[in-house]
Amino acid sequence: MEKFTKFLCLNLAVLALCRSFLLPLGAVKETLHFKGDYFVYSEDDTYIYGSGNITLNAGGFQVKGDVLYMSVLDLSGVIYGDVRLTTIESKKGPLAAGGKKKGTEKKYDAIYFRGIPPRWLTVSYGDEMEITGDKDLKPLFLNFVKHTPDVLKQASLYFEFKECRIDKKRKIKAKIVITYAMGLPTVPLKRFTIRRGSYPDKTLVAFRNVGYSGVDGLSVAFRLRMREKFAKGDYNIKLYERQLFGLEEPKRGVLLSGRNRVLLKKTELLGISALANSGDQSFNIRLKHQKDFKFLSYTLSQHMSGQKNRPAFFEFSSQVTVKPLKLIVPSFQFTHDWKKSYSYRLSTPLNLWKPLGLNISWQRRIIKGDYRSDTSDLSASLNFNAPFFTLTSNYNFSKNLLEAAVRKNFSVNMRLKPLRFLMDNISLDISSFYMFSEIPIGEGTKERISPGVNIALRSTGASLPLGFALVPAFTFNHLWDNQEEDFTDFNYSLALQQEIGIFRGSIQYALASRYRARNFWIEGSNRQNLNLNLELFKEDKYSFLLRFYFNDNLALENISFTGQLDLPFDVRLSSFLLYYYRENRFQTLEVFIEKTLRKTIKIQGGYSLALKRFFIKFLTL
Numbered sequence: 349m350e351k352f353t354k355f356l357c358l359n360l361a362v363l364a365l366c367r368s369f370l371l372p373l374g375a376v377k378e379t380l381h382f383k384g385d386y387f388v389y390s391e392d393d394t395y396i397y398g399s400g401n402i403t404l405n406a407g408g409f410q411v412k413g414d415v416l417y418m419s420v421l422d423l424s425g426v427i428y429g430d431v432r433l434t435t436i437e438s439k440k441g442p443l444a445a446g447g448k449k450k451g452t453e454k455k456y457d458a459i460y461f462r463g464i465p466p467r468w469l470t471v472s473y474g475d476e477m478e479i480t481g482d483k484d485l486k487p488l489f490l491n492f493v494k495h496t497p498d499v500l501k502q503a504s505l506y507f508e509f510k511e512c513r514i515d516k517k518r519k520i521k522a523k524i525v526i527t528y529a530m531g532l533p534t535v536p537l538k539r540f541t542i543r544r545g546s547y548p549d550k551t552l553v554a555f556r557n558v559g560y561s562g563v564d565g566l567s568v569a570f571r572l573r574m575r576e577k578f579a580k581g582d583y584n585i586k587l588y589e590r591q592l593f594g595l596e597e598p599k600r601g602v603l604l605s606g607r608n609r610v611l612l613k614k615t616e617l618l619g620i621s622a623l624a625n626s627g628d629q630s631f632n633i634r635l636k637h638q639k640d641f642k643f644l645s646y647t648l649s650q651h652m653s654g655q656k657n658r659p660a661f662f663e664f665s666s667q668v669t670v671k672p673l674k675l676i677v678p679s680f681q682f683t684h685d686w687k688k689s690y691s692y693r694l695s696t697p698l699n700l701w702k703p704l705g706l707n708i709s710w711q712r713r714i715i716k717g718d719y720r721s722d723t724s725d726l727s728a729s730l731n732f733n734a735p736f737f738t739l740t741s742n743y744n745f746s747k748n749l750l751e752a753a754v755r756k757n758f759s760v761n762m763r764l765k766p767l768r769f770l771m772d773n774i775s776l777d778i779s780s781f782y783m784f785s786e787i788p789i790g791e792g793t794k795e796r797i798s799p800g801v802n803i804a805l806r807s808t809g810a811s812l813p814l815g816f817a818l819v820p821a822f823t824f825n826h827l828w829d830n831q832e833e834d835f836t837d838f839n840y841s842l843a844l845q846q847e848i849g850i851f852r853g854s855i856q857y858a859l860a861s862r863y864r865a866r867n868f869w870i871e872g873s874n875r876q877n878l879n880l881n882l883e884l885f886k887e888d889k890y891s892f893l894l895r896f897y898f899n900d901n902l903a904l905e906n907i908s909f910t911g912q913l914d915l916p917f918d919v920r921l922s923s924f925l926l927y928y929y930r931e932n933r934f935q936t937l938e939v940f941i942e943k944t945l946r947k948t949i950k951i952q953g954g955y956s957l958a959l960k961r962f963f964i965k966f967l968t969l
Contacts, residue, residue, distance in 0.1 A: 378464050379513040380423070381405040382416070389507045389520065389542055390500035394420045396512075397497050402427055407465030410434040417494045420518050420543065424462040424488055430766065431456045433470065460488050464516045473733045473765075477703050505529055507542045519545030535924050535938065536910055538891060551575045565590035574608065581608025581620070588627070601627025629656035645669050662686045675699055689715040705731035722749040737764045753788040777804040800827040809845070819843040834865040852883040875900050889914055904929045919943050922954075 385400025398416035404427065414429025434453045460469040462485060469485035472478045479489065500506055509522035520543040527534045527542075554571045567588040574581045583606030591599035603625050610618040619636040631654055638647040647667045654660035665683040676696045684690040695709030707729045715721040725746045732739040741760040747753070763779035783798040802825050809819040825837040838861040845854040856879040864871045878898035885891045892911045899905040909925040920942050926935040940954020940963075953964040 379515045381513050383511045387509050388497050388500050390503040391505040392503035395495050408436055411459055426460045428458050431459050460485050474735050517545035535922055565595050578611055582606050598627030643672050688717040703733045756786040758784040774807045797830040817845045836863040850884055850886050854881045
């Protein structure tokens, strides 16, 4: 049986690889072109975060800013910071080659965009908040979800890069890419397609990829797309084999996940999201129905989940929102799990003044059975945008109606708008915060008060003789605490950079200090490190990076080398080395060649010291 299963898995892999050669390559000229210091893309969230010198070129415009948040699925996002929008005009049209360009630049605090070519919505904070551009994007301004890098890096597969292009099919081509699988970095690539893009808008079953990981073992993935009059949706189907590779249960199985919409006269009647795994015999299904009228809207949803030898979970929820009122938009929500608990919640925003956002909500949750609970929660949040600062505050009052115990939490954060000096070469960020909490302990309560301040001073760098550049940065954080435990953090970094033709070199020094006051005692610690980077780089020919890392004692700890060399016949020689100097041993050494076939599949073959064997890999692009 084991031989038959292995034979079946290998045949499926071969068939999938053959199918990958036949996938359409459709070229799309219009793209969103991003450049910056750092980008991270999560395959699980289909989301991009970027920071540092962000530049977007698209639709005859150029946008520059500090931070990017973007959802790839609907091609929508926002750029924050010192945002500058330049309109580029040309005799032959926007951004046309050979045309004489003329630019008009405007400054904003944020720019929202959607689509290709993008539609824009600009936001400025003066005496009053000013919103201009495409008014249809206002819901994006109000409801756009921002994912931080920490959230994106929890994905099983994510990519870090410095430049990318995204087309209408959501295909992402990136440059200077490092792929992270299960949190571990792989070999850096100069160019890599990190997302294939969308499939044709019709009912089909299409191959996605063949993969191997410590979670799934060997897997073959397919896409099931439904485009019928009564239903539209997309499902991912993954067949995985774990037993042949010595992994734990389940041995093998099929994983199904996706979303579907049931339609009635082209109108969505029911939304369905599902996740099912035959390996551990589990399922998770959510049904949702919603309707929008002139004066109110409502939503009904049913959540069901279960697993073998475990009780199933059922939860029903409903929400009604009243719309015609100007100052308030009241919403009522009811949730019941059909067995032991239910809750109801009343909430509304207060639209009193444009720069001021205020939300108030009250919720009561009751749990019956062996563990009885009855709590009442009152919450409020406030956001205020002024010309020179932003203010956010949150308050929560929670009372246990059975035990008459009360919890209180309050926080406020004020951040000054960044101050810039010397032609924007130096920026100063200052923010302060205050946190208060009161929790019941025994027959009494315990209070904790923690005010604090954060200061960050950064520079784009100063030019020195002989072509050197000096780039400093400094941050200061202090936290007061009524429990007599105050913290003070200092972080300082200094980089000396030089670039001569194909050679780039830099020395980076970082120092982090923390001081902790307890009663009249002061504890302190310092950590420092030094990096020496030497790089030879010529686009489309070679790239070599040698890095020396010095530890807290400024003693050499490890040496790493990354190299790529383009050979004839579109073959590339790559290598990666990590050597622990103090232990006098190689942690890893990989040398391999790679070849791309028909722009759809990449073959890698070579030797890995970590695996202690020769290897061959097939990667879909």
